[in-house]
Amino acid sequence: MALDNHTADPLVSSADVNGTTVYGKDGNQVGEIDHLMIDKQSGKVSYAVMSFGGFLGLGEDHYSVPWGKLNYDTSKGGFVTDITQEQLTGAPERPNDWYNNRDWEKRTHDYYAAPYYWI
Numbered sequence: 001m002a003l004d005n006h007t008a009d010p011l012v013s014s015a016d017v018n019g020t021t022v023y024g025k026d027g028n029q030v031g032e033i034d035h036l037m038i039d040k041q042s043g044k045v046s047y048a049v050m051s052f053g054g055f056l057g058l059g060e061d062h063y064s065v066p067w068g069k070l071n072y073d074t075s076k077g078g079f080v081t082d083i084t085q086e087q088l089t090g091a092p093e094r095p096n097d098w099y100n101n102r103d104w105e106k107r108t109h110d111y112y113a114a115p116y117y118w119i
Helices: 085-090 101-112
Strands: 021-023 030-036 043-054 061-066 071-073 078-080
Touching: 030 101, 061 101, 071 085
Parallel strands: 021 078
Antiparallel strands: 021 030, 030 043, 043 061, 071 078
């Protein structure tokens, strides 16, 4: 993956982040990044939409994880999070307008104890 080849660079293309593995604190793979959501006004990454489970794209679940809950680990060539599978399945349900719903965003960031990206 191109992300691994540029770990010292201060910027990374979102195209290189898509498909990057996400590991739990225990070192086990928990999923991968499907795509990013970027705030149009601030330019900050707000969420990583992550895929979990499934086989060859079938039966996958997708969860919006606050970007502040992911940390890139150069030794793993992927992101590490302290979010558990139980937390993911218990997260606030995404409404249809989740990408434009500040109330849902506040509940989600509070649920994961993640800093608000919009402050």
